[in-house]
Amino acid sequence: MQHKKQIPALLLLLLFCAQNLLGQEKNFTISGTIKDRHSGEDLIGAEVLVAGTHTGAVSNAYGYYVLSLPQGNYTLVFSYLGYVPKEINLSLTANAKQDVTLVEGGVELGEVVISAEQKNNRPGKAEMSTEKLSAKSIKSVPALMGEVDVIKAVQLLPGVQATSEGSSGFSVRGGGHDQNLVLLDEATVYNASHLMGFFSVFNNDAIKDVTLYKGDIPASFGGRLSSLLDIRSKDGNNQRYTATGGIGLISSRLTAEGPVGDKASAIVSARRTYADMFLFFAREENLRNSTLYFYDMNAKVNYRIDPNNRLYLAGYLGRDKFGMRYAGMAFGNKTGTLRWNHIFSPLLFSNFTLMASSYDYYLRSEISSQLSQEFESGLEDYAFKADFSYHPNPANHLKFGYHFVFHTFLPGEGGGIGEESIAGRIAMDREFAMENVLYLANETDIAGKLRLKYGLRFSTFQNIANGQEHQPKGSIYHHFERLEPRAGLVYLLNTDQSVKAGYTRTVQYIQLASNSSAGSPLDLWFQASPDVKPQLCDQFTVGYFRNFAYDAYEFSAEAYYKDMRHVVDFKDHARLLINNDLTGELRFGQGYSCGLELMLRKTDGPLNGWIGYTLSQSRRRIDDINQGRWYRSPYDKPHNISIVGTYEITPRWSASANWVYASGTPVTYPTGRFQIEDSYVPVYSGRNEYRYPAYHRLDLSLTLQLSKPGKPFRHELNLSLYNAYGRKNAWTILFRQEDDQPDVSYAEKIYLFTFIPSLTWNFSF
Amino acid sequence: MELQFLIPRRLLAGVCALVTFFGLWGCEERIRIHTDASSPRLVIYGYITTDTLCHGIWITRSSDYFSTGKPQPVSGAVACIRSGEEIHSLSENASGPGYYRMETPAAGRVGETYTLEVSLDFDGDGETETYQAVSFLPPPARLDSIALVPSLLSEYFMETLIWGRLPDEEINYFSMHFYLNDTLLNDSLQGFSLSSDEFLNSKELRGLPAFYLNQRRKSEVLLAGDRITFQMESITREYSDFISQAQSESRGAMPLFGGPPANLETNIRSLQPSSSQIGVSGFFTAYSKARISMIYR
Missing domain, CATH: 2.170.130.10 (TonB-dependent receptor, plug domain)
Structure with missing residues (x-):
């Protein structure tokens, strides 16, 4: 109860701190949107900087920016990665609106001065990781x-x-x-x-x-x-009708977008694989009648009601289907978002969103009419969000809001198909939960060189009774509440260098019942409950950021430490499917991970890309697993390197390559064996005591522009080669007995992709 | 080819196989792995059934995973199976070290609880360690008739149908075996066909497909006059889990669907203080059998 009383007090304190920082000086605002000139797409995270100062702003997810400045003459520099920066001179004597369009790459002609300044101000941003x-x-x-x-x-x-x-x-x-x-x-x-x-x-x-x-x-x-x-998906080109698409080795895709009247634009994008079309030519009849494909579709409409109001409606639908005559499965996601942006004033931007999301899978087995059966499982979310962004003065940026989510978990139902089936029907009880969140955060600029970011998220999670176990349906039978503080600071050493530190607490109320470290479509989500505490993580980070050579290069070094509590794992040989007592299969414990991440990125010129290196460690300690001793988490890979590069050889030819290296995945190997029913059964080492061989791979691609510059119909051919030197990376290692010498065991590596070439034709008009 | 009925795990396995068949471009390559040797474990495995036989158990010692010899027998143990006042001593078979069996034939009785006791000095420290395992003997199914029909699954398959009734227990667990002219067709650990009636809507079996004979496989080709026997063993849930785990661990797991490797659960308990460092594996169980045969014409 004491804890409950503290929550409003903490939020008020945060608000008070922020209010104290509100400008005492009379300021004017300059606000507007930053868009791509050719497509009209909002540019997310574009920067606005007052030339010669550290004062600036970043456009939000809807391309909207706002700056609050004292009266005066200013030069504003608008920039976005990969776009030509734009400088605008203005005399600020009243609140002003300044919409800006930027041009991707190349050289822009006209009234705007081309500037190399602040193309990418990563060191100055109050964000890390x-x-x-x-x-x-x-x-x-x-x-x-x-x-x-x-x-x-x-x-x-x-x-x-x-x-x-x-x-x-x-x-x-x-x-x-x-x-x-x-x-x-x-x-x-x-x-x-x-x-x-x-x-x-x-x-x-x-x-x-x-x-x-x-x-x-x-x-x-x-x-x-x-x-x-x-x-974030595209809003749709509001300048002209365009189409883009491609025909590839396993799928084709098509996207169409364009203006709808003066105030709206729309985009529809679809993709489908066609591996099953080749099955038609198979000799086996069963194979010919098989199904094997996935498809997905994105659609979005946005409508600008007036300069201060805008509506978005976006949806996604995707599904995988695999099937033979006697068995099959299907799974997929559906999402929908209806969003209303409203600008109350240049200083107060708001966003109200309704969302729906679902995932489900379906299994079918029809070996005979008596044994026909099916099973389905999934979950659904309905959510509402109200987010506000308030810019009281140049030094402060407040964000606050409220979120609500209603979860419905469908652990599983199914059984026999048809009257002849002897399988009974089962329907596991649906489960329900609610999440409510209040948050408040502020980003403040102190004395030009120090930026401080702090916030508090207060979340509650409530289990709702489904009418079983003596609880009235719809009543709340358990309640969690957690405070999640967030904090960060940036100290600018100069315009090119900064040091940053951060702290983040995160809480997870729902998790996957997944026995596999890779995840599968049949995994179930389940909720925190009286028997399952929410997982909690405290993450501490420090970092050094530096830009070189007029921002053509960025370097960053970040160290982190994560302390995780109430981590969930599963007992040995856990049964996760159709189990009304799932909590009996769970085991709880703690974990930590720490590491150092280095990154050097080149963002300019014909050659760009990055080199990343991570040194890390990740451990878990869970009751009843590995006899309660610490063990390597499945994601513990001490060394991880990625080198990614793209080189524009000529305006028509470009080449890309990436090389990755990672220490082998931790694994539990057999160290002994005994015989049961004439077969050898392993005796295992401690959990994850060994590692697979190290993983490395080189991928290459070459793109040829087939169309001449300036032509309305543009097309290109892309040739790519996955795993170019054919490294046989272990997907899994199995242990077997020789057929002719059953007392002799051997290890066999299963590897998946070696030397996979592909050709894709892409077009746009 | 055996057919398991109505365990979602089997439904899943079918789907996984389907996906593996379609989706993976997997290739195999032998690889040399070095693992440290683990301490030898005591392994006790055996059962008593409703057949009148000299039932027995095997006592062995686990070996390094890549050792090439036969399992090492453990001799010198004192073992017995108890049920109430009834005690059956088990003696080591002179011709088969490590195999301990009853001296006179006996049959397990449905509904009885059987306790295996084994005493031996496994670690050679001069102290005798004692182990115990307990198992209930579940009631058998009633098998009334059996038939063979061409299968709709494939022109090469013959389908075995069975009629009968499952025990009235709330949930029954079974393993199934199939004999052709007294030769067991699914005689390996992987061939063990496990099932349960947890999700059945009736205890009655009315022409349930139970086994498929692949007529392209030499050992399963049917000729007129062949004798076909279907055997259904009623087993405990714990033994069903043990065999299922053994199948899974000996086969190995795929990253998408398998859980982390784990040692098999055992019902063999050490009666020594918990400080004992001897690891124990294996299982002791009791089960009932039901059989039905026909002559193929």
């Missing part, structure tokens, strides 16, 4: 089977690792693959994988911006321990 990727940079990364993939690009960043060969699952700073919050237009994507994880659900043609928060997660976000992957 954050990586941004543009759709263009994602596209330049060589891709498996030519499928450009957001998550595969994210996996190349320092501190991020793929959970297994080719997987879309990822671990951030030693965290689990279910500890990443993946948002598409603010709606949660619960399973970001297609085709058993080999491809992600995100179609790069529909994506505008990707930001990964490895720590320093803004107070407005939470619910996962390790990271936030915030993906």
